[in-house]
Amino acid sequence: YxxxxxxxxxxxxxxxxxxxxxxxxxxxxxxxxxxxxxxxxxxxxxxxxxxxxxxxxxxxxxxxxxxxxxNFLKTLDDRDWRGGISEAIKVALIKDLSFFEWLEQHAAQLASRSLEPMKEQIMRCAQMHMDHIAGKDPFEMGSSRPLDFGHWAAHKLEHLSSYRVRHGEAVAIGIALDSTYSYLKGWIAKEDLDRVIVLLQNLGFSLYEPELSGENLIKGLREFQEHLGGQLTIMLLERLGKGVEVHEMDHAMIEEAVKMLKDWNQEAISKS
The missing domain is CATH 3.40.50.1970 (Rossmann fold)
Known part of the structure; x- marks a missing residue:
């Protein structure tokens, strides 16, 4: 062992x-x-x-x-305490609306480092990940990886920032980007997008990093397809709590979504 x-x-x-x-x-x-x-x-x-x-x-x-x-969680700095919550938001958005609503209701407690809601968040999130892994494709032989929602941009952002942006922080930005893209596609309503953005901000996540802009981000799509080992498959939102797969992304729409995130992030910084 x-x-x-x-x-x-x-x-x-x-x-x-x-x-x-x-x-x-x-x-x-x-x-x-x-x-x-x-x-x-x-x-x-x-x-x-x-x-x-x-x-x-x-x-x-x-x-x-x-x-x-x-008890290990008590030793974490604020970035590592917060960072992992993005994975809970991810799985809630694509699989379980009630979990997303729970995260909304407990965002202030999670942000203030209350241990009891953090324990529940971890147990619910871990169970959902285990249930998915125990399903039909545990070793990812297919081209679809639903648990990679928000990850295509996150992986590229981590690399472009030389890992200054940590994984959980990058996933939060990737979730914001793909949720905004889903809104621009007409799949989720503006009020639903607002709920995602507000939750991320209430937890203390940034919505934008300078490395997110430019052609290098678009290259991340091709690299993600290589990572999948087959057809490009990106998970987006059909509605809150239900994901939908697409096999292509509009580059101009990605750039529009990035600009929206940049504007929202700048607005939040100005208010603070």
Missing amino acids: IVAIGGGAVLDMVGFAAAISHRGIRLIRVPTTVLSQNDSGVGVKNSVNSFGKKNYLGTFTTPVAVINDF
Whole structure:
């Protein structure tokens, strides 16, 4: 056995090493961050960045046990406390409206580092991720990865910022971008988009980073297709609580969505 104690990057690194050593060593994960406790720690993937790309080398290895100790959360700085909540917003938006509404109702408590609602958020989010992974495509042989909602832009943003923008922060921006794109497509109403944006802002997330603009972001679509290993499949919102897959994205509409996020973010900064 090997026991990995740490955040998502540490768990991935140790899990990758365990998977390729002696044809596999049994892995126990002890995730220590919100993001790893509610998402990556309960998954089956281990990967490391290589060749200038995120998660380029990796394996599928099911851990024999995952131990979530909530006391670790007390040691986190505010960025890592907040960052993992974006993964809960992600899964709620594509799968469970009632969970999204719960997050709206408890946003102030989560932002102020109240431990009890954070525990519930982690347990609900982790259960939804496990339920999905245990479904029809746990090892991602198809071209669809619903749990990657908001991630195509997030992966590119992390790389473009030289990982100054952490994963959870990048996912929050990616969620905002794809939700805005869904609104521009006419799939969700403006009031629904406003709810997503307000929730992200109430939790303290930025909606925009300078690296989000320009042709490099569009290149992220092609890289994400390579990451999928097949047809481009992007998860958008048909409505709050229900995702819909598309196989192409309008570049001009992406740029319009980015501009809207930039304006909203600047407005929030001005008010503060």
